[in-house]
Amino acid sequence: MSDPLSLTFAALADPTRRAILARLSEGDATVNDIAAPFEMSLPAVSKHLKVLEGAGLITRSRSAQWRPCHLEAAPLKDADGWIARYRRFWDASFDRLDDYLRELQAGDPDKKS
Amino acid sequence: MSDPLSLTFAALADPTRRAILARLSEGDATVNDIAAPFEMSLPAVSKHLKVLEGAGLITRSRSAQWRPCHLEAAPLKDADGWIARYRRFWDASFDRLDDYLRELQAGDPDKKS
DNA sequence: CAGTTAATTAACTTATCGGTTTAATAATGC
């Protein structure tokens, strides 16, 4: 029933899940590794991972008895795309034209750095 | 109990509330104006507005018996700031240096946060 | 095989969410 963007924002609306994504931004990790810093049970962390997976923010592979988690940024890109339309409200340098140009750049696969 | 960022993402995790913000991005509006496009009761919309207000995404003033709603983008800026750290994962043109330069550009013009 | 480690599932509790209908508050206009 929930659209992808709602799933993404809902997944991000929890500090534990945001911390998990931050951890994964430094590299893949197993469930136990991910759970270690948190003062909650392993099943609780497992549920958070399920929410993140449901939102497409992580994927899980299998390696023996471990299930390494991997960050998937595509939904974050979509969330960013939604927020981008409001940038002009907080940043004077992003007026409508700038915003349009930025979206062009973001959507263009050629790499001009 | 919820931190501001969680409140913001939770508020965005509903298509009705996102549509309300989109409407307000075109100008202030009263509750009835906001509710008109939706197939739900007025109290339901009023509750959504309360959630948005609780997240700091809107403010409400009073003008006679109307309560015009106004978009407040500051929490969106914070949400964007959180997501920004992941930009390098989906956009090759935003490597760490580009990201740093972007934040400089975004942070300089108005220093009100 | 038995034992250990990794992770998930099941069952349950408590709280919050998103909606409803009905009632109340607040301001305007006659």
Next chain:
DNA sequence: GCATTATTAAACCGATAAGTTAATTAACTG
């Protein structure tokens, strides 16, 4: 004062969220 309009509050409901503990699955190891 009384009716009308705008908005919120109260009470309620079903579904979902976030956590727990206990049990289960899955894979490795001696």
